[in-house]
Amino acid sequence: MKGEVELKLGFGSHTETRKVEVPDGDAPPWDLNTRFTVVGTDTDRLDGMQKASGRAKYTYDINLPGMLYGLIVRSTIARGKLTALELEEARKMPGVRAVIAIKEAGKKVRFVGDEIAAIAASSIDLARDAAEKVGITYEAEDHNVDYLQAQGAPVVDDSGSVADDWTAHEKVDGALGKADVVHTGTYRTEVQTHSSLESHGQVARWDGDDLEVWSSSQATFGHRGELAAAMQARGYKTGSVVVHAEFVGGGFGSKFSAGVEGLACCALAREAQAPVKLMLNRFEEHTCTGNRPAVLIQIRGGVQKDGKLVAWDWRSFGGCGHNGGGGGAAQPDHYLGGIDQRRDHKDLATDTDPARPMRAPGHPQGYFGAELFLDELAMKAGIDPLELRQKNDKQVIRSEQWRMGADKFGWQKARNPKPGSPMPGDDPRFLRGCGLASARWGGMGGGQSGCTCRIHADGTVETRNGAQDIGTGMKTVMAVLTAEELGIAPAMVKATMGHTNDPSGPGSGGSTTTPSLAPTVRHAAWLARLELGKLVAKQLGVPAETVKFAGGKVGPGAPMLSWDDACKLIGPNPIETQGKRFPNYKDAAFNNGVCGAQFAEVLVDTWTGIVKVTRMLAVQDCGVVLLKKLAESQVLGAMIQGMSYALHEQRLLDRRSGRMLNGDFNNYKIAGPADMPEMECIMLSVANGHTNTGAVGLGEPPSVAAPAAIANAVFNAIGVPVRHLPITPDKVLVALSQRKGA
Amino acid sequence: MTREVEDPHGSAFSRRAFLKGASVAGIAGATASAATAAGKTLLGRRKPEVFGPGEHEIQLKINGKQRLVKVEPRTTLLDALRERLDLTGAKQICDRGACGGCTVLLDGEPVNSCLTLAMDAQGHELTTVESLSDGDKSHPLLQNFVACDAMQCGFCTPGMVMSSYACLQKRGKPDRAQIRHDLAGNICRCGTYGRIFAAIERTAQAGGR
Numbered sequence: 001m002k003g004e005v006e007l008k009l010g011f012g013s014h015t016e017t018r019k020v021e022v023p024d025g026d027a028p029p030w031d032l033n034t035r036f037t038v039v040g041t042d043t044d045r046l047d048g049m050q051k052a053s054g055r056a057k058y059t060y061d062i063n064l065p066g067m068l069y070g071l072i073v074r075s076t077i078a079r080g081k082l083t084a085l086e087l088e089e090a091r092k093m094p095g096v097r098a099v100i101a102i103k104e105a106g107k108k109v110r111f112v113g114d115e116i117a118a119i120a121a122s123s124i125d126l127a128r129d130a131a132e133k134v135g136i137t138y139e140a141e142d143h144n145v146d147y148l149q150a151q152g153a154p155v156v157d158d159s160g161s162v163a164d165d166w167t168a169h170e171k172v173d174g175a176l177g178k179a180d181v182v183h184t185g186t187y188r189t190e191v192q193t194h195s196s197l198e199s200h201g202q203v204a205r206w207d208g209d210d211l212e213v214w215s216s217s218q219a220t221f222g223h224r225g226e227l228a229a230a231m232q233a234r235g236y237k238t239g240s241v242v243v244h245a246e247f248v249g250g251g252f253g254s255k256f257s258a259g260v261e262g263l264a265c266c267a268l269a270r271e272a273q274a275p276v277k278l279m280l281n282r283f284e285e286h287t288c289t290g291n292r293p294a295v296l297i298q299i300r301g302g303v304q305k306d307g308k309l310v311a312w313d314w315r316s317f318g319g320c321g322h323n324g325g326g327g328g329a330a331q332p333d334h335y336l337g338g339i340d341q342r343r344d345h346k347d348l349a350t351d352t353d354p355a356r357p358m359r360a361p362g363h364p365q366g367y368f369g370a371e372l373f374l375d376e377l378a379m380k381a382g383i384d385p386l387e388l389r390q391k392n393d394k395q396v397i398r399s400e401q402w403r404m405g406a407d408k409f410g411w412q413k414a415r416n417p418k419p420g421s422p423m424p425g426d427d428p429r430f431l432r433g434c435g436l437a438s439a440r441w442g443g444m445g446g447g448q449s450g451c452t453c454r455i456h457a458d459g460t461v462e463t464r465n466g467a468q469d470i471g472t473g474m475k476t477v478m479a480v481l482t483a484e485e486l487g488i489a490p491a492m493v494k495a496t497m498g499h500t501n502d503p504s505g506p507g508s509g510g511s512t513t514t515p516s517l518a519p520t521v522r523h524a525a526w527l528a529r530l531e532l533g534k535l536v537a538k539q540l541g542v543p544a545e546t547v548k549f550a551g552g553k554v555g556p557g558a559p560m561l562s563w564d565d566a567c568k569l570i571g572p573n574p575i576e577t578q579g580k581r582f583p584n585y586k587d588a589a590f591n592n593g594v595c596g597a598q599f600a601e602v603l604v605d606t607w608t609g610i611v612k613v614t615r616m617l618a619v620q621d622c623g624v625v626l627l628k629k630l631a632e633s634q635v636l637g638a639m640i641q642g643m644s645y646a647l648h649e650q651r652l653l654d655r656r657s658g659r660m661l662n663g664d665f666n667n668y669k670i671a672g673p674a675d676m677p678e679m680e681c682i683m684l685s686v687a688n689g690h691t692n693t694g695a696v697g698l699g700e701p702p703s704v705a706a707p708a709a710i711a712n713a714v715f716n717a718i719g720v721p722v723r724h725l726p727i728t729p730d731k732v733l734v735a736l737s738q739r740k741g742a
Numbered sequence: 743m744t745r746e747v748e749d750p751h752g753s754a755f756s757r758r759a760f761l762k763g764a765s766v767a768g769i770a771g772a773t774a775s776a777a778t779a780a781g782k783t784l785l786g787r788r789k790p791e792v793f794g795p796g797e798h799e800i801q802l803k804i805n806g807k808q809r810l811v812k813v814e815p816r817t818t819l820l821d822a823l824r825e826r827l828d829l830t831g832a833k834q835i836c837d838r839g840a841c842g843g844c845t846v847l848l849d850g851e852p853v854n855s856c857l858t859l860a861m862d863a864q865g866h867e868l869t870t871v872e873s874l875s876d877g878d879k880s881h882p883l884l885q886n887f888v889a890c891d892a893m894q895c896g897f898c899t900p901g902m903v904m905s906s907y908a909c910l911q912k913r914g915k916p917d918r919a920q921i922r923h924d925l926a927g928n929i930c931r932c933g934t935y936g937r938i939f940a941a942i943e944r945t946a947q948a949g950g951r
Binding site: 044045047048049050051052053054055056057058060061063123124125195196197198199247248249250252281282470471472473629630632633634636637638639640641664665666670671672673674676679 | 814816817821824825828830831832833834835836837838839840841843870871872874875880884885887888889891892893894895896897898899900903921922923925926928929930931932933934935936937938939
C-alpha cells in the first residue's frame with residue numbers, strides 16, 4: 001500500500017470523502033465502503049469461558065512450588081521521620097524467610113500506609129505474626145489530610161461557596177456585563193478510590209539472575225523496565241526480566257507502576273531464594289495505591305437570552321497527596337469555543353498517598369461541576385438544558401448523539417416540568433426528574449507497537465502481543481481483526497496477550513490500547529494474508545492480487561480452496577509476520593477523539609433523601625466499533641461506575657490520625673446489584689480514517705458524563721442543585737429543605 | 743491466665759479449666775453461655791480435642807471428593823481452597839464478607855469462604871466454581887455468562903457465578919427482584935450487573951439450573 005487514497009468517512013448521512021496519504025507498507029485503510037463480516041458484530045469474549053469457569057489465572061491465583069507470602073509493614077502516622085527500624089525480632093519468627101527495610105531510619109514518613117519494611121514467610125498468617133515484631137520508632141510531625149485546610153486553600157463559607165472575591169478580569173468581566181443572565185456556583189467532589197477487585201501485587205521468581213514476575217498490571221512493559229532498573233539499583237545482578245499479566249482484575253489507572261510492592265516482592269524473592277507472592281489487602285488498596293482526588297470548582301458564567309454562552313470564569317482547587325500533583329479538573333471545551341474566559345487551577349498537597357490517574361482523570365469531577373452549572377444557568381435563563389447544549393456545541397457527532405438520545409430517552413416527556421413538585425401521577429412522596437450531560441475524550445492511539453501473526457499448516461492462526469487485556473476485550477479485538485483480514489471465524493484465531501516476551505504494546509491508559517494496537521494487529525494479519533495468498537496463487541496458477549479471503553475460503557473466486565487446504569501449502573514452519581504501527585495519517589481523522597451524550601432519570605424519596613437512579617441511556621462513539629457487544633459492556637460499566645461515584649463513593653479520613661475510616665467494602669460503598677437502573681447503550685460507529693482500522697479509544701469517555709447527568713436529574717427532580725458529590729441522603733434532605741415554600 | 747475468677751453464678755471456677763474445656767473449637771466457645779459454663783457440660787463429659795497452634799490435617803468434601811488438607815485453626819476456608827488445594831476460582835477481594843468474590847456453596851447454601859474457618863467446613867458438602875465445568879463441558883449458566891458478556895476483568899465473575907447458580911438452584915425461574923436480592927452480596931467494579939441478570943434469566947428460561 002502506498003500513496004494517496006480516497007476514503008469515505010463519517011457516519012449515517014454525515015459523510016465526506018477525503019484524500020489520505022497512506023504510509024508505504026501499511027494495509028489498505030478501512031472506510032465506509034468496507035463490507036465487514038465480523039468487525040462490529042456481537043462476537044463473544046474469547047476468554048469468557050476461562051473467566052466464568054474460574055480457570056483464568058490472575059496474578060493472585062499463581063501458586064508456585066515453595067512459594068512464600070509477602071507483606072508490607074506500613075507507617076501508622078501521617079507525617080514525620082522514621083528514627084529507628086528494628087527487624088531482628090521479626091527475622092526470628094517462625095516461618096520467616098526474608099525481611100527487608102524499605103525505608104531507612106532518618107527518612108521522611110509521608111502518609112498513613114507509607115512503606116517501611118517487607119516480610120516473606122511460609123504463610124500469610126506467619127508473615128502477619130512477624131509484622132507485629134517489627135520495631136518502628138517515629139518522630140511525629142503535625143499533619144493535614146484535608147486539602148481545604150492546606151496552605152493556600154480557599155476559605156469556604158457555611159453555604160459551601162468560596163468566600164473571597166475573585167480578582168477582576170477585564171475581558172471576562174466585560175463579557176459578563178453584556179450577558180442577559182449571569183450565574184455563579186461552587187461545586188465539590190470527594191476522593192474516589194480505584195477499588196480494582198484484584199489488588200495490586202506480584203508473584204516473583206528468580207532463576208539465577210533471571211527474574212520472572214506475574215504482575216497485576218496495566219502496563220506490562222512499563223513494569224518490566226521499572227523492575228529491571230530497581231533490581232539493578234538494589235545491587236542485584238539482573239539478567240532477563242519477563243512480566244506476565246495474562247488476566248488482570250481491574251486497574252482503572254492505578255496499575256501503571258509496579259509500585260513499591262512490586263519492588264519489595266522481587267527483592268524478598270531474591271533474598272529468600274524462593275518465589276514470593278505479595279498482594280495488597282483491601283485497606284492498602286484504598287489508602288496506598290492512589291485515587292481520583294477531590295476538587296472544589298467555582299464557576300461564573302453568562303448567557304444571552306437565546307442560550308449562547310458569552311463568558312466563562314473557572315477556578316478550581318485540587319486535593320492531592322504528598323507529592324502535590326494530579327488534582328486538576330477538565331472542562332467541556334466543546335461549549336466554550338471562542339468565548340471570553342479565564343481558567344485557574346491550584347493543587348493543594350496533603351499528607352496522604354499521591355493521586356493516580358483514574359478512568360478519565362479530571363473529567364467526571366470537572367464535568368459534574370460544569371454541566372450542573374450549565375443546568376442552573378439554563379433554569380435561570382428559562383432555557384431547556386438540551387437546547388442550551390445544542391446552541392453552544394455544534395460538533396456533528398455529538399449533535400447527532402443529542403438528537404438520538406433525546407429521542408430514545410423521551411427527553412421532553414421525562415423532564416419534570418415543575419422541579420421540586422411531583423410529576424403528574426406519581427406518589428407525592430417521590431420526586432422524579434431527568435438530566436443529561438456530555439462527554440469528550442481523545443484516545444487516537446499511536447506510539448510504537450508490534451504484533452506477531454502466525455498461520456500454521458494445520459489451519460490454526462495465532463496473533464500475539466505482550467501488552468495486557470485488563471478486561472476491555474483487547475484479546476478478542478485481536479482475534480476479530482485477524483479473522484476479518486483472513487476471512488475466517490474469530491474462534492479459529494488464538495489471541496495471546498500479557499507476556500513481555502511477545503512484541504511490545506502500550507500501557508492501558510488514556511483509552512489508547514485499542515486505537516494503538518488495532519492497526520498493528522491488522523497489519524500483521526494483512527502481511528500474513530499476502531504470504532498465504534502468494535502460495536495459493538502459485539498453486540492455482542493465478543496472479544497473487546486476484547486471491548481473495550472470504551467465508552473460510554481462499555482463491556480468485558473460482559476455484560476457491562478451503563482454508564484447511566490453503567494452509568496445507570504452508571509447510572512445516574508457519575507463515576510468521578510482524579505487524580508494525582504506522583503513525584496516524586496526517587489530517588485524515590473525521591474527528592480527533594470521541595464525543596458522547598448520556599441521559600439519566602432519578603426518583604428522589606423526600607422522606608429519606610435516598611436517590612434511586614431509574615433509567616440511564618448512553619449514546620457513544622469510538623471511531624469504528626470493532627466489537628459491538630463488548631463495547632456496549634464497557635459503556636454500561638462506565639455508567640454504573642459513574643452512578644456509584646455520583647451517589648456513594650467517598651474516602652473518609654480521620655483528621656486526627658490521618659487514617660482512612662472506611663478502608664474496606666463494608667463502609668466504602670460501591671454500587672451493587674440492588675442499585676441497578678434500567679440501562680441502555682447505543683453505539684454510534686464512525687469511520688474515522690486516521691489509521692488502517694479507524695478505531696478510537698472507548699474506556700474513558702463513557703465514564704465522563706454519568707455523574708453530571710445524575711446530578712442534573714436530581715436538580716430537575718427537586719428543584720435545588722446538590723453541588724457536592726456524592727449525593728448522599730443527608731445532602732438531599734438539606735437541599736429539599738431549601739425548596740421554595742419548603 | 744491462671745487467675746481464679748468469680749463465677750457469676752456463685753461457685754468458684756477456674757478460668758484455666760474453663761478455657762481448656764471450651765477450646766474444642768469456635769463452635770463450643772460460641773455456645774459457652776453463662777448457663778453452660780455454670781453447669782457441667784464443658785467441664786466433664788468428654789475429653790476435649792485441642793487444635794493449634796500449628797497445622798492440623800483435616801478432611802474436606804469438595805465437589806464430591808474427599809480432600810485432605812493441613813491448616814491452622816485460624817486458616818479460612820478460602821485460604822485452604824486457594825493456597826493449599828490450588829482451587830483458585832474463589833477470590834479474596836474484601837476479606838470480610840462485603841464483596842461475594844469468595845462465594846462457595848456449603849450444603850447448597852452460598853457462603854463467604856473468607857468468613858468461614860476451614861475446620862468448620864468439615865463434615866459439609868462444599869461446591870466451588872470449578873465443579874461447573876470439566877474440560878470442554880460447562881454448565882449452561884457459564885455459557886450464558888459468555889453469551890451475555892456478563893464479565894469484563896472477570897475477577898468477580900466466579901463469585902457471581904456461584905451466587906447466580908445458588909439463585910437458580912433455589913428458585914428455578916427467579917424474577918428480576920429475586921435475582922437482585924440473591925446477588926446483593928456480590929459487587930463488580932467493572933459494572934457487569936445487568937448482563938449477569940440477563941445470563942441468569944436466559945439460563946432459567948432454557949430450563950437450566
